[in-house]
Amino acid sequence: MKTSKKNLPFIGLSSLFLFASSLATAAETSHMDHSGMDMSGMDHSGMDMSGMDHSGMDMSGMDHSGMDMSGMDHSGMDMSGMDHSSMDMSGMQGGEPPADARSPDYSNGVPYGQYGKPMMMGSMPLWGVSVDDLGYQFDDDQINFEATGWYGTDSNRIRLRTEGSAQTKDDKEIDSLSSLAYWKPLSIFWNGEAGVAYDTENDKSAVMAGIVGTAPYFIETDARAYLYTDGQLRLDLGAEYEWRLDQHWVVIPEVGLTAFSKDDHDNDITKGFNEMETEVRLTYETFSRQLAPYIGMSYETALGKARGQRRQHNESVDSSSLTTGVKFWF
Numbered sequence: 001m002k003t004s005k006k007n008l009p010f011i012g013l014s015s016l017f018l019f020a021s022s023l024a025t026a027a028e029t030s031h032m033d034h035s036g037m038d039m040s041g042m043d044h045s046g047m048d049m050s051g052m053d054h055s056g057m058d059m060s061g062m063d064h065s066g067m068d069m070s071g072m073d074h075s076g077m078d079m080s081g082m083d084h085s086s087m088d089m090s091g092m093q094g095g096e097p098p099a100d101a102r103s104p105d106y107s108n109g110v111p112y113g114q115y116g117k118p119m120m121m122g123s124m125p126l127w128g129v130s131v132d133d134l135g136y137q138f139d140d141d142q143i144n145f146e147a148t149g150w151y152g153t154d155s156n157r158i159r160l161r162t163e164g165s166a167q168t169k170d171d172k173e174i175d176s177l178s179s180l181a182y183w184k185p186l187s188i189f190w191n192g193e194a195g196v197a198y199d200t201e202n203d204k205s206a207v208m209a210g211i212v213g214t215a216p217y218f219i220e221t222d223a224r225a226y227l228y229t230d231g232q233l234r235l236d237l238g239a240e241y242e243w244r245l246d247q248h249w250v251v252i253p254e255v256g257l258t259a260f261s262k263d264d265h266d267n268d269i270t271k272g273f274n275e276m277e278t279e280v281r282l283t284y285e286t287f288s289r290q291l292a293p294y295i296g297m298s299y300e301t302a303l304g305k306a307r308g309q310r311r312q313h314n315e316s317v318d319s320s321s322l323t324t325g326v327k328f329w330f
Contacts, residue, residue, distance in 0.1 A: 123153055123154075124153065125151065125152055125153055126151070126152070126153070127149070127150065127151040128149070128150055128329065128330070129147070129148070129149045129329065129330055130147065130148045130149075130328075130329040131145075131146070131147045131326075131327055131328050131329065132146045132147070132148070132327050133145060133146040133163075133325060133327060134146075134147075134325050134326055134327065135294070135296075135323050135324055135325020135326070136168075136323065136324060136325060137298060137321040137322075137323050138321055138322045138323070138324075139319065139320065139321035139322065140319065140321050141167070141168050141169050142165045142166060142167050142168060143165065143166045143168060144164075144165050144323075144325070145162070145163065145164060145165070145166070145176075146162070146163040147161070147162055147163075148160070148161045149161075150183065152183070154185075155184065155185065156182070156183070156184055157182075157183040157184075158180070158181075158182060158183070159179075159180070159181050159182075159183045159193065159195075160178075160179075160180050161178065161179050161181070162176055162177070162178040162179075163176065163177055163178075164176030164177060164200070164201075174200065175200055175201040176199075176200050176201075177197060177198075177199050177200075177201075177226075178197060178198055179193075179195055179196065179197035179198075179208045179224075180195050180196055180197075181193040181194055181195025181196075181208060181210075182194055182195055186211070186213075187213075189213045189214045189215075190211055190212070190213035190214075191211070191212050191213055192209075192210070192211055192212075193208070193209065193210045193211070193212065193224070194208065194209045194210075195207075195208050196208060197226055199226070199228070199234075201267065202228075202264070202266075202267045202269075204228045204229055204230065204232075205228070205229055206226040206227055206228045206229070206234070207226070207227045208224060208225070208226050208227075209224070209225055210222065210223055210224030210225065211223050215239070217241075218241065218242070219239055219240070219241050220239065220240040220241070220242075221238070221239050221240075222236075222237075222238045223235070223236070223237050223238075224236045231262070232260060232261060232262060232264060232269075233260065233261035233262075234258070234259070234260055234261075235258070235259045235260075236256065236257070236258055237256065237257045237258075237259075238254065238255070238256040238257075239254065239255055239256075240252060240253070240254040241253055241254075247285075248284050248285050248286065249282070249283070249284055249285075250282075250283045250284075250285060250292070251280065251281070251282055251283075252280070252281045252283060252294075252296075253278075253279070253280045253281075254278070254279055254280075254281075255276065255277070255278045256276070256277045256278075257273060257275070257276050257303075258273070258274050258275045258276075259272060259273045259274065260272070260274060268306075268309060268310070268313065269306075270304060270305040270306045270309055271305070272303070272304045272305065273303040273304050273306075274302065274303060274304065274306040275300065275301070275302055275303060275306065276300070276301055276303055277298070277299075277300050278298070278299045278300075279296055279297065279298040279299070279323065280296050280297055281294040281295070281296035281323070282294060282295055282296060283327065290328055290329055290330060291326065291328045292326065292327045292328065293324075293325070293326045294323075294324065294325055294326065294327065295322075295323070295324045296322075296323045296324070297320065297321075297322060297323065298320065298321050298323050299318070299319070299320045300318070300319050300320075301317065301318045301319075302317045302318075
């Protein structure tokens with residue numbers, strides 16, 4: 001349908017009139033003051049007020065229970081005049097615990113029964129035995145041994161330790177150094193020991209103190225001092241490293257030094273460092289690493305004035321030997 005050119009001016013005037021009326025209505029609404037309006041009885045549940053600015057509105061007497069305000073911007077709202085005294089916040093965290101709260105020992109009043117109160121693993125007294133060396137030296141024809149047994153907790157223990165050698169020929173003499181000591185951790189990597197000891201080689205007792213632990217690069221280190229009844233002071237130093245080849249094969253090099261504070265010609269002891277012992281073992285760990293047979297090579301040498309003293313007694317200054325044995329713990 002075509003529009004007559006005679007009607008065009010009339011349509012344009014009508015549109016202009018309607019547009020002017022809309023502007024006048026919008027101007028009157030924007031200048032209206034809503035502060036005095038009583039909206040307490042109004043139902044706002046169906047109103048969409050997501051685009052409205054509520055910063056100047058007084059809503060202290062309004063009922064907001066049915067209003068959906070999820071899309072509203074509350075950043076400019078002044079709620080300093082609101083009364084929160086009637087709000088129920090009993091379900092919020094804090095305050096006094098309820099009367100039926102759990103007891104401090106988590107028993108809730110129920111007895112522990114015939115086995116008594118449970119104990120944390122670190123506080124439970126346990127025991128263990130570790131045999132670090134039980135081997136045979138072919139060239140020296142002797143058996144070497146080193147074993148430790150303990151009883152106690154992770155914080156306090158009693159340790160019984162012995163080390164030495166037993167000859168398998170001639171008089172079959174046994175030389176050992178045994179100690180009974182109190183053990184306690186000093187730090188994360190170091191433990192301290194203090195107790196008494198007895199040396200069968202010179203038939204003397206001693207007071208012992210030492211420190212045992214893991215040095216940097218996972219080097220197992222021990223240092224023990226023995227003060228004998230005759231005033232002689234003995235110092236034993238040792239270091240050991242485990243070079244793991246795979247889950248079972250391990251190479252273990254170790255070294256030990258022995259020093260004395262004064263000469264003792266009756267027992268072939270000289271002042272200073274007397275002896276150094278080294279050994280390299282190839283071990284195979286089995287049965288959850290509790291049993292490890294080994295084969296290795298050992299070397300012993302006298303140090304300082306002890307070398308000359310051994311020559312005077314026609315004793316060897318240096319010696320090496322093929323060794324084999326086993327280490328285990330339980």
